[in-house]
Amino acid sequence: MKLITAIIKPFKLEEVRVVLSNIGVTGMTTTDIKGFGRQKGHTELYRGAEYVVDFLPKTKLEIAVTDELVEQAVEAIIESANTGKIGDGKIFITNLEQVIRIRTGETDREALS
Amino acid sequence: MKLITAIIKPFKLEEVRVVLSNIGVTGMTTTDIKGFGRQKGHTELYRGAEYVVDFLPKTKLEIAVTDELVEQAVEAIIESANTGKIGDGKIFITNLEQVIRIRTGETDREALS
Amino acid sequence: MKLITAIIKPFKLEEVRVVLSNIGVTGMTTTDIKGFGRQKGHTELYRGAEYVVDFLPKTKLEIAVTDELVEQAVEAIIESANTGKIGDGKIFITNLEQVIRIRTGETDREALS
Amino acid sequence: MKKFLDTAIFSLVATGFWPTLAYADQFNAADTAWILTASGLVLFMTVPGLALFYGGLVRTKNVLSIMMKCFAITSVVSVLWLLGGYSLALSDGGSWQALLGGFSKLTLATVNAHTVKDNLPETVFCMYHLTFAIFAPALIIGGVAERMKFSALLWFVALWEILIYVPVCHWIWGGGWLSQLGVMDFAGGIVVHTTGGVAAMIGAIMVGARHGFPRVPMPPHNLTMTATGAGVLWVGWHGFSAGSALMANGSAGIAMLSTHMSAAAGSLAWMTIEWFRFGKPSVLGLLTGLVAGLGMIAPSAGFVSPLSGLVIGLIAGCVCFFSLHAIKRRLAFDDTLDVFAIHGVGGIIGSLLTAIFASEALGGIGQLADDGISGQLLAQAIAVLSVLVWSGLMSYAILKLVDKTIGLRVGASDESLGLDISLHNEQGYNY
Amino acid sequence: MKKFLDTAIFSLVATGFWPTLAYADQFNAADTAWILTASGLVLFMTVPGLALFYGGLVRTKNVLSIMMKCFAITSVVSVLWLLGGYSLALSDGGSWQALLGGFSKLTLATVNAHTVKDNLPETVFCMYHLTFAIFAPALIIGGVAERMKFSALLWFVALWEILIYVPVCHWIWGGGWLSQLGVMDFAGGIVVHTTGGVAAMIGAIMVGARHGFPRVPMPPHNLTMTATGAGVLWVGWHGFSAGSALMANGSAGIAMLSTHMSAAAGSLAWMTIEWFRFGKPSVLGLLTGLVAGLGMIAPSAGFVSPLSGLVIGLIAGCVCFFSLHAIKRRLAFDDTLDVFAIHGVGGIIGSLLTAIFASEALGGIGQLADDGISGQLLAQAIAVLSVLVWSGLMSYAILKLVDKTIGLRVGASDESLGLDISLHNEQGYNY
Amino acid sequence: MKKFLDTAIFSLVATGFWPTLAYADQFNAADTAWILTASGLVLFMTVPGLALFYGGLVRTKNVLSIMMKCFAITSVVSVLWLLGGYSLALSDGGSWQALLGGFSKLTLATVNAHTVKDNLPETVFCMYHLTFAIFAPALIIGGVAERMKFSALLWFVALWEILIYVPVCHWIWGGGWLSQLGVMDFAGGIVVHTTGGVAAMIGAIMVGARHGFPRVPMPPHNLTMTATGAGVLWVGWHGFSAGSALMANGSAGIAMLSTHMSAAAGSLAWMTIEWFRFGKPSVLGLLTGLVAGLGMIAPSAGFVSPLSGLVIGLIAGCVCFFSLHAIKRRLAFDDTLDVFAIHGVGGIIGSLLTAIFASEALGGIGQLADDGISGQLLAQAIAVLSVLVWSGLMSYAILKLVDKTIGLRVGASDESLGLDISLHNEQGYNY
Ligand SMILES: Nc1ncnc2c1ncn2[C@@H]1O[C@H](COP(=O)(O)OP(=O)(O)O)[C@@H](O)[C@H]1O
Ligand SMILES: Nc1ncnc2c1ncn2[C@@H]1O[C@H](COP(=O)(O)OP(=O)(O)O)[C@@H](O)[C@H]1O
Ligand SMILES: Nc1ncnc2c1ncn2[C@@H]1O[C@H](COP(=O)(O)OP(=O)(O)O)[C@@H](O)[C@H]1O
16 A cells, blocks of 8 residues: 655645545545745735745645546546646655554555555 | 655544554654545535535544554555545545655664664 | 655744755755653743643644655754754654646656756 | 704704704714724724624635735825815805815814814714724725735725715715705715725625636635624624714613614524524524624614614614525626625615614604605615615726726735735634 | 603702703714614624623634624514513503513504604614613523523523513513512612523533533633633723613713723732732723623612722622632632623622712712612612512423423533534634 | 813813813713713723733733733833822822822722812812823833833832823823913823823833844734724824813814814824835824824824814824834834834824914914913923923832842743733633
8 A cells, every 4th residue: 555645736626536445445634734845925014024935835735545446546636636737736645554443443445444 | 664654634633643653653744635435525506506516635644663563554544534425535545665864864774763 | 756844943944944055955844842851841831830841843844856856855854953952853854755836747856856 | 964054954953853952063072082982892893893894704815905905994094084084074164065065174174172063072073983994995895805905995985985985975874965854874875885895896806706606615714803893893884873963962872772682683593594494503693693693783873763673683684694595606707805785785784774674653763855764765775776886987087097907916826825925925713 | 771761850850960951852963863873873782792702711612603692682672572572571561560561562553763762862772772682691601601502592592581681671661560669679689690690600501511521621711702802891891881872872871881890909919819819911801890890880870979980890890800719719610701790799799889879968869769878778678679589480390391491501512522623613713 | 171171261261162060069970071081082992992002012812911010000000090199199288289189088988978179079170180191001012022021010100100200290180380480281282292202212222132133024013903093093082182181062063073183194294204205104004103193292282273184194204103113223222012113103293283283373272381382382291391300210119129139021022922921821812
């Protein structure tokens, strides 16, 4: 199993969720984060003290999937989260050694179904 | 070393923390997240515009542990976070290549003690 | 590639970001989290009901880097985030199997440049 | 009732309706005390009342832009009022008195501490009316929230104030042609709510819907803020209604009671409908019904019995609930904060109902136009219709002009980023 | 002091205490101006004052449910007041005047713009008293917060208003048996705080403790909201206290000063105790002492000297601090927002202290009952005790009835999910 | 204008400026009604007005500490006012009347419901002035926010009140030497804004800059809170200005209108400058200009025409904008919330401008000192200078004393943790 971590633009979340559901992903976890990258932040102004805010609000999506779903899921995310503008975000893939469903104690494939 | 990531119901946090402390876990990190899964969200109503909120507030717990503690920690979490109702959450286990304590530069086992 | 996850004191974020930029890290992701560890929390008081708040506000930094940058990045974080006081935080290193840039579909090294 | 009292007061005094009225060219200090207070209360309705009410309803990224607009409108309108608005609205227009006031009070140069207007120092009279002139355009921003340019809005409001509010105020409260017809508008059902409600609708249509509307849910970002604003509106409205008696007397008392009952009944009506229809009553529903009740009673507050106030509130809760849902369903336009459905519809229906509930048989003070209910209904209908057409057409013309010159709307990426950062380089919250 | 002035006023006038009082059947416009204002101020105490104060103290997931209750209570009580509450509380009851008012003012049909009540238009008198009738039951929700059903609360409040508030108001301010005993209650120490405080305690016991109480800490979710509410309460309370003079005169001035001093002293007392006991003074502590001071001075505000107000505030801060901690420690019940410890205890002690501090020797206006302090103390004790028993028993009976029919409490999972979503399908915040 | 009216009133009455004034030893009920209200409004400016305005501007971790200070100052000053402040400031000082009041009103023992002060019950006069005595020191905390100890602040404020506010108030409003010079200060440009602004600067310097200043950006944590506070300040300021007429008359009306216009113009001026200079207008800029306008008009509000009010507002917006930026750039000291740049500079310039704009040629009421503008300008300059020096020196001395004894500032780690937790064991928000 793999853990897919995607950093996306917040207003894309709903779209991504729908697309992932369609290909059979049954669960995911999202976090409000702030990202720093090539996309420039904005300037803020407080009583004349101008300063640059480098960190931009993004949404982090974590999706645990079985190996055979990885490729499809990544493609789905790329397609739905892409706006073609800088700052669309990144996808990270790490290996998941085990997954357990707390309620039932089921593991791995069963835990993800 | 392993990184145990547990998604649990927010009101279970205190209980889980106590149980983990008891088995010798000395630190952990928590994040407020929103989860999507089999548990149904609720409907919200704004001036007649009804819509479904799919994402539910959950708490993510990240615990770095030495290999020998993994099993015990997982069991402790399952026991204390379980309510038997849908939405209790998941546990993910990934491999940790290195752990460093910033203050002292100690690594791995020392960093976790 | 590796994913470096660092838990640091919130007011150190700016310093760490600058140092990392200097050594060539082009992006990072931050999350407001609450940490539990050896650093003692504080007591709060509400109409005489005193209780201890164990979880302290920390910032989590996630940085995906190519293998050759790992050591340098870790050192940079240690140096800039260190206050010498308890609660300075931890660094976790995990293996990253793949990185993809959503906008272009570029992967790995290209995605991180 | 304002200035129009001049023409009607004597019959009322004769019938014993206004118990104490010293009609010298000396002001009445007690009335002054009350109207000083009432001015503060109506100002309170806009800043921070409406700023909070509206601010809570938009998304986080636009909260400051809404609050900014409330404050900026207050400032711009105040300056215009001093320069010429007051004079054109409420001074004597001489030969064109039917249409507009005169120039004698431009810059308020001829108004000072000992100028008296009926029972009040003219400064106080001028200040009190200013607070109404502020509230009306502030209402409008609810219709165009989350996408209209700040500069465009300021131009629009400035022109709107002079071309719509000022003349309509004159027609009804300044002795103009509608007041001569005997039109009854105690606290602005026509002057404030109809003018503003219609303009909000036109604005919403011309600026266009927000991106994503109505597919993407855009829930209020902070309902506690909205509730706070609603509380401020409720309290402030007592200055709006009871102040409109321009005296500290039983008429003010009736206006306060009727207004209060209408608000209470409006909120309960809306709550009950939601409870039956959706299974649960919502805070926002209750507050919306409350504001609907406040808006609908405005034209008749001091003319009707408290019990009639209650009935008007019930009508307000029901009618505005259905008008809001009808508009939402037909999706004709994105009136973001439902200004037309609540203030427009409420103001119009309320103005017509005034003709009925003012009847002495229902405990009211009686109609002012000839021929009782039917005559008054006719007068009210004429007033509502002409104001509706005037505000609609002129709002359209102004918006067209502004659109052609500086443009009405921010760009798509600015809208998506949020107006707070894109227009003001600020964020509401930095927790 | 309200209606009871009728019986006592002449002696005061004779002694020169009330400098200007035109006792014709004409109202006094200056007094009217002030009471119109004071009505707004007391309404402000509930919406949004108490809504903010209480709202900030609960957890995020229940904030709207608290605010909703404040607004809904305001609406429901207003309608009841119009339909019959006012008539039963404050009109003449004829042969059963000792117990209850009459029916002559039902639906306020006989109240209009020229009806006069002593020195005020009756509309204004009625409106002012309504704001008290709203505040009392709104206090109660603090005791049952975070778990009581909305529907159950509405039924409870409606019945409570009619069966408890209205009669007690009549007994003390409507010329009923307690007023005939010479009981002194300037601004509602008994009528508002004792009735409400006791009901909150009974409610807290009968609804039961929140899940997890007292093991799980349930800290306030937003103390800035609570502080804002406290500020509104402080300002609004000046309408509550100084308005209760029902005139714009030195008695109102004394009431405002004494009240202000009591609030100040209460907050400093609480702060100091915390500082000594816990090492640090807390905002919530200071605000709680403030409210305790405001509550305890209510019965005596216009009767005592400002310096006595200060002393009463010191007593309030100390007594309520210890009553709160005693209740918290004994854990007898989960009075969520400590309504009984503050308003109940404060109102009761304050009502008794009135007998002492009203003494002319202490700069007060003197006792109204015979035999000076001891006689007055007896009268006050009788009043407190009977109201305590009446409110306690009747609250119990009503809650029992509501429990048997629709149930008092939401289910465990709804409570854990939070009342905002489970009862109202809304969330306070969507940042 | 306050007490100083005593000496100046007769000429004004003779010129017909004050239309109704019953100069008996009977109070005027209408004036009383208005000043009761105005007292509430000015109290409202501090709690919760300033608490919100300042609270929103600091960082999350210090929000409660700011609000706490506003409330605690209100309480402490109230108690001091009762014990002796009022007597020393506003009672007759006999042979040292030029410098300080007397002891006859200590503890307000000789003030009761039938004591009259000119046209008001003395209780009301005393209460109204108390609200000013509260607002002045509350302003100061903006200069030392986010680092000063709570205990140190309380000591400082208590001493400051007695050693600075009370004498200055006496000099100008209590019949002291400055009032004898004919100094004009309608609503506290010198008494409140100059005293407070200077003290804030001295405080900021002596406490030292916050860690990280000016390198680390420290943006406001909640600008909606600040906007709400600004709205409350705007409304409350009408009590501050129009209340200072101490009557419900045309002078109050002029004060309200001029103040309102100054606020409007100040906000527009600041907004416009920002728009040109930074490309975008900010909410905080607009609100800052608003407050600058309110502050600068304070000394002249009731003396000048509404149009002059507008001009004064424009000056306020421009002057304070540049003074703020000059101070920020020179980085001489960390006046956290820019109290000196806005209130200090505004109050001083406004007090000098009073001499000009009060001219009858500009629609004002005329100068009080001899020799027209130049004579008045001299009087104003003397007043401003002596108050500036007095407040500066004494503030320095008090702070030095407090520093030597208990220390002014929290430790570095407490500052980094935030004052809410380190001083009060609380957090603003627990979402
Ligand atoms: N090396 C990195 N490690 C972790 N997160 C990153 C990294 N680089 C970028 N990100 C995240 O991805 C987001 C988008 O990256 P950015 O460079 O702005 O644009 P793009 O995705 O188009 O290359 C950033 O805001 C940040 O959250
Ligand atoms: N595939 C997944 N990847 C990441 N997080 C998941 C995944 N499935 C579930 N979750 C997380 O676990 C939570 C609980 O899952 P859910 O399916 O509702 O119930 P249960 O844990 O009882 O199976 C979700 O809210 C979500 O945060
Ligand atoms: N075993 C762990 N797993 C995950 N996070 C941890 C662990 N131990 C510590 N942390 C995180 O690191 C932070 C600092 O740890 P702490 O023990 O307080 O001090 P130090 O870093 O100086 O050892 C904690 O607040 C927590 O967020």
